[in-house]
Amino acid sequence: MAHVIRSIALLTLLAAVPGGSRAEPPIEYAVKASYLYKFAPFVQWPAAAFAGPSAPLIICIAGQDPFGHMLDDAVRGQRVNGHPFEVRHVDSVRPSMPCHILYAGGGAAEALQAVASAPVLTVTDGGQGGGIIQFVTVQGHVRFAINQAAAAGNGIEISSKLLGLAVKVTR
């Protein structure tokens, strides 16, 4: 609970920074940051995507980073199938880049293009379309839609448990 409150306070601070396209409710990003790494257990990457059994699962943030250190805080100490999380902030994305999850923030459309058909789970915010998982807001709650066809195209599998929670699944 404590870290959520801290995150909210931080987000509030960030939101006050001028230059932000529009002040996002900071709580929304705290939730999204937590979701971002929680997708990982429900996703199956091809074995070749990892260098070894304890190689890190890399979350890349391209474009505008709305999370700040909230994401770093959320993944600290967490593991998925033995893989620790690693968060990288990238300016541009190349297919050779070892990303497992790519959050494409505002203005990162080319990043999505770069990893098309690579085993990467792409996540975007609703308005910016194109990601395998798109965050949407339903009645004030953060939910998500899943493009299963795109996932299949990238060679990753998404658990039916996650599909069941999506507000929309594109097959």
Place this chain on the structure above:
Amino acid sequence: MNARFLLRRLMTALARTPTIGIGIASLLLVASLALAYHNEDQARVEKIREVEAQARVLAASLTGPLAFDDQTATFEYIEAMKASPEFDAVGVYGLDGRLVAGFARSGEPLPRTNTVARSTVRGNEIVVAAEVEQGGTRLGSVYVGAATESWARRAGRYLGIAIVLVMACLLVAVLGAFYASVSAANRRLEAEIAGREEAEEALRQAQKMEAMGQLTGGVAHDFNNLLMVASSGLELLERTTDPIRRDRLKDGIRQAIERGARLTQQLLTFARRSPLSPEVLDVGKRIRSLQDLLERSLREDIRVQFDLAADLWPIEVDPSQLDVAILNIAINARDAMPDGGMIRIGAHNQPAAGDQRHDMVRISIRDTGSGIAPELMEKVFEPFFTTKSVGTGTGLGLSQVYGFLRSSGGEVRIESRVGEGTTVFLLFPRSSQPLPRTAARDLSFNRAKHHAAVLVAEDDEHVAELVCEMLRELGYNAKRGASAAEALRILEESGPYGVVLSDMIMPGKMNGLDLAHEIVRREPDLPVVLMTGYSEAAASAAAEGFPLLVKPYTMETLGEVVGQALRRAPPQPVP
């Protein structure tokens, strides 16, 4: 030791005392209680496992809803759990351990944080926790509390079985006790029966000896007469030279001796202690064989007459008991005729007719005595009932007759008129068995044919001398050995012999029977004839299958038996 033997031993042990039956029943009870406890424990472990499985299923279902804060889905799962009355409390906890959703049906509320490490039983509740995780990432936990079955319900479930079990144990105990008491009673009964059989055996012998005792006086008297004839005959024989007179005297002596021999033979047979053994016999022949004994022992003023039908059916009875019965009745008849009279013994077939459903053979013994008073008629068959003075009778005579007839399946009737006489009827059922074949007497005896050597083993000097003399007279070469050992030596040194004639009772290590066995072992083809004056020895010789000469015997009998033995053996060279 096989299982059957063990079982029999167990049953015997069970029979000995009812405590063992009760012990087995208690053991059964304890064993079933232990089994029930074990079952109960198993059931508890299974129940825990079941709740654990359900908690894991719930945890697995909650991964998505818990990871992505889907309250609706979480509540749906919890509602599903709530539908089952089995679950008292279900709680879902987030990653930080705080309660997300849940219910507690009764009692204490859900813990604020999930601290359950492993499944435990708290009173009537099983508490189980399970991690909610996906892909190795912990997402939260669930808490499930399920009610165990209450003691009352479990007891109710076991009560029926327990009642049946207790009844079964009681039954085993009661049966054990019952079996023990029955078998104890049976043992007592068996002992009693054995005792009674012994007593009956003794009574039969006593009855026989009683009859014998009654006869002894008469027999002794008769013997004195025979001895008188023999001794005076010999004396006269020495004094006369008239061949005709000498022949007549010799005839008289021979007849007296023959009668004496027959009498002693009958007395010996009669007195022999033998178990009750029925055999199929010809009644007429058997009664006729009693003639000598009856005529010479009753009294001189009593005549015995026989009226025996020629074609009597065979009956199956113990022969010596039949003799005793007839003698007992004859003795009673004698005592009823103090002034002399006549005893008429008849035997006739009585075919089935009217009330009588079987063919019977009827023996009647009629006297011309004083008769029995009607008021005494009912009592005459009672043991120890007697009208005779103390010292003359024991009252066992007619009770023997009654017992014998009953055990033979026959019946006894008495008709009597005071002053005219009494008739006793003995009715025996006809036997379906044929009479045993008796070897036809071989009458082809011819003294001129035989010149074989006979070895006589006899310890008595006088008897041996006479036997050898008789054998020589019959045309045999006779040689004597004074003992079994000597006979064997002679047999080895101066054989071959055509037949060995041996006394049964002889001094030394070997008796006649041993000698006979030894000879059969050495020369299986050499016939052995045994001779004896003792009825017991005669019986054992007959049992072994050796031909037998019963002392005293005549030269004719000797010739016949030796001749038969020789003819049965393969031809022997004449020395």
